[in-house]
Amino acid sequence: MAESILKEETFRVGETELRVLKGGQGKPLLVLHGEMGFPGWLQWEEAMAKKRTLWIPLHPGFGKTPMASWIMNVRDLGAFYSRFIREQKLTPVDVIGFSLGGWLAAEMAAANSGQFGKMILVGATGLRPPTGEIMDMFTVTARGYVNANVLDSQHNPEFAKLFGGEQTPEQYEAWEEARAETARIAWAPYMYTQSMSELLANVAGLPTLILWGKQDPVVPLSAGEMYHQKIVGSKLVTFDNCGHMPAVEKPAEFIKAVESFLD
Amino acid sequence: MHIMWFTERAYHYLPEEEVLKRRSFFGVPNTFFDAEKGAKLLNQYLDEKIYSDELGFDGVMLNEHHGTPFCMGAVMDVEAAVLARATKRVKIVLLGNPIPTVANPLRLAEELAMIDMISGGRLVPGWVRGAGSEQLANNANPAYNREYFDEAHDLIMAAWTKPGPFRWEGKHFHYRFVNPWVLPLQKPHPPIWIPGLISPETVKWCAAHKYPYVALATMLKPTLEMWDLYTNEAAAHGYQAGPENFGYLQPIFVHETEEKADELGRNFLFGGGFANFARPEWMFPPGYNSKEATRRLASLYANPNLPGKTLVPRHLHSMNDIAAIKKAVYDNYDTAKESLQIITGTPKSVMPKLRHVLEVLRPGIFSFWLDGPAPRADRMTCLRLLGTEVLPAVREIGKELGLADPFQVAPGSRPLAASGRPERVGSPRALGAN
Numbered sequence: 048m049a050e051s052i053l054k055e056e057t058f059r060v061g062e063t064e065l066r067v068l069k070g071g072q073g074k075p076l077l078v079l080h081g082e083m084g085f086p087g088w089l090q091w092e093e094a095m096a097k098k099r100t101l102w103i104p105l106h107p108g109f110g111k112t113p114m115a116s117w118i119m120n121v122r123d124l125g126a127f128y129s130r131f132i133r134e135q136k137l138t139p140v141d142v143i144g145f146s147l148g149g150w151l152a153a154e155m156a157a158a159n160s161g162q163f164g165k166m167i168l169v170g171a172t173g174l175r176p177p178t179g180e181i182m183d184m185f186t187v188t189a190r191g192y193v194n195a196n197v198l199d200s201q202h203n204p205e206f207a208k209l210f211g212g213e214q215t216p217e218q219y220e221a222w223e224e225a226r227a228e229t230a231r232i233a234w235a236p237y238m239y240t241q242s243m244s245e246l247l248a249n250v251a252g253l254p255t256l257i258l259w260g261k262q263d264p265v266v267p268l269s270a271g272e273m274y275h276q277k278i279v280g281s282k283l284v285t286f287d288n289c290g291h292m293p294a295v296e297k298p299a300e301f302i303k304a305v306e307s308f309l310d
Numbered sequence: 311m312h313i314m315w316f317t318e319r320a321y322h323y324l325p326e327e328e329v330l331k332r333r334s335f336f337g338v339p340n341t342f343f344d345a346e347k348g349a350k351l352l353n354q355y356l357d358e359k360i361y362s363d364e365l366g367f368d369g370v371m372l373n374e375h376h377g378t379p380f381c382m383g384a385v386m387d388v389e390a391a392v393l394a395r396a397t398k399r400v401k402i403v404l405l406g407n408p409i410p411t412v413a414n415p416l417r418l419a420e421e422l423a424m425i426d427m428i429s430g431g432r433l434v435p436g437w438v439r440g441a442g443s444e445q446l447a448n449n450a451n452p453a454y455n456r457e458y459f460d461e462a463h464d465l466i467m468a469a470w471t472k473p474g475p476f477r478w479e480g481k482h483f484h485y486r487f488v489n490p491w492v493l494p495l496q497k498p499h500p501p502i503w504i505p506g507l508i509s510p511e512t513v514k515w516c517a518a519h520k521y522p523y524v525a526l527a528t529m530l531k532p533t534l535e536m537w538d539l540y541t542n543e544a545a546a547h548g549y550q551a552g553p554e555n556f557g558y559l560q561p562i563f564v565h566e567t568e569e570k571a572d573e574l575g576r577n578f579l580f581g582g583g584f585a586n587f588a589r590p591e592w593m594f595p596p597g598y599n600s601k602e603a604t605r606r607l608a609s610l611y612a613n614p615n616l617p618g619k620t621l622v623p624r625h626l627h628s629m630n631d632i633a634a635i636k637k638a639v640y641d642n643y644d645t646a647k648e649s650l651q652i653i654t655g656t657p658k659s660v661m662p663k664l665r666h667v668l669e670v671l672r673p674g675i676f677s678f679w680l681d682g683p684a685p686r687a688d689r690m691t692c693l694r695l696l697g698t699e700v701l702p703a704v705r706e707i708g709k710e711l712g713l714a715d716p717f718q719v720a721p722g723s724r725p726l727a728a729s730g731r732p733e734r735v736g737s738p739r740a741l742g743a744n
Binding site: 185186187188191219220223224226227228229230231234235 | 446449451452453454590591592594595596597599604605607
């Protein structure tokens, strides 16, 4: 796999200096990372960068972009990004959100679906699952949580590339920053908005793809099915033998699903 | 010198293996709890506090933990209320209420005011951030721990001192009607002391507020460093710190014979002792540590609040051989005694060690700490000997060393030298002499 082509740029959003990783060519694709921060350059990004310019903002408080103390919930963070994409004249932009980033995309879409062209939610938090519970990342270590995201953390080359080997001090710090900011915005109720199932009525008409690992141990598939049911016209694609990180665990199928939806 | 007595109110009928195999007291299922036994123990602990009032201690110290067999004092103010009525003379020192975990700080202000009134003005409240596990047990967002702490503190102080009714529109707390009709007897408010495990942020905050800082059985050298930090910060706020600004908690086990005292001392390590395992997912919930503390942790995977080595070697955290873990814990007993983290002996033999601690730290507040599973009779013997023999001797040393307590010299009332340079309170020289 090639080295990352992403370059870091800084954009001012209100008082915040937002760091954004950018790279690729073509129409912009906004990538919203999850609760453990931007994991790194993956196969699907390499594939997408051939057709799309990836805009990967690093959420405030996750280390590189400074924390914004007024952002106290995911809706606040959504408002922050609405301002960002409006001021950068990206709207309507296609968006893909992973886990917490999926919740963020859903909040933004519910507030104003017109700011997006197409939306992809990957193992999104944000809804209270009708059955099962969202795995609590705050009663385990960062390492324990990351390992529990995938069905097999020992024999996956993509996962090993991102998270393998001894934990470095830099990785520890970055994960602790990510955990702290996620706690600030998603501590209780844990990882969802009480009213989300109702808010999603406002997403109707937005082309939406919902991607889920069938055995997702973090956000039960029942939440994916509920997203599908509540977002009228959405499409649900599931991956068998797959946990919470289909982009890592099933890269080929994942790329195929994303490409065919965005093309 | 203000001399107190302290014990966690542990539930002592727990198989030690249940703690060791989890490497944590927090998280042991409460199916192991027998309320009949717990009730007897809680009353025993109250009896001990009442007895220490009769023995002539100046204060009884309480603390609070949640969801752990290590301390049944989950609502310390309930015990304090009982003692307010049942004791005659002792100060009731609460070190401390974990205010970031309290959803309604105004109610806490009312509880404490009632305790102060019932006790006839003998309350000394204190505030803590609460250990990491307390945030989980109370579902208090650890990422806002400092903010909750600061705002709850300001709200309680305002509730006690600012004429009501008034509104409170803060970041985290919101009240349309602050007007408590129970107010502390002590004016303008009860004296406030703050306990800690040497977090520099807390030490500086105490100095800025002129609150005495009570170090909880920390190693002597880093404790002295914190004394210096406090003293320098105090100077920046225009005053000279003195012994009245500092307190120390000393684990100590006294009995008629060395052997018996040693047996009690060993019990202190039951289950690994408090915090020695420092299981990270419960000790350090998200955002609980400052960035600086996280940075320290990134290279040193240990409790940043406990400088020096923990009693349990790191590699044992991941092993499953309970017997080996237990051996590692108790093998460290002699080391703990050498560093005076534990003092044991007869009333006579403990005195040189206590003198050393007092000469090094020069605290105006001093508390004995007895813990670990032990028969009631042995605990009472220890307490009796502490009260009748050790306490008077410690009081004499305090006089000799000029260790004023906060009731003799108001913290923050000593003028700073004209040069603006503060005098050191502790004695590194005495530490070196050991």
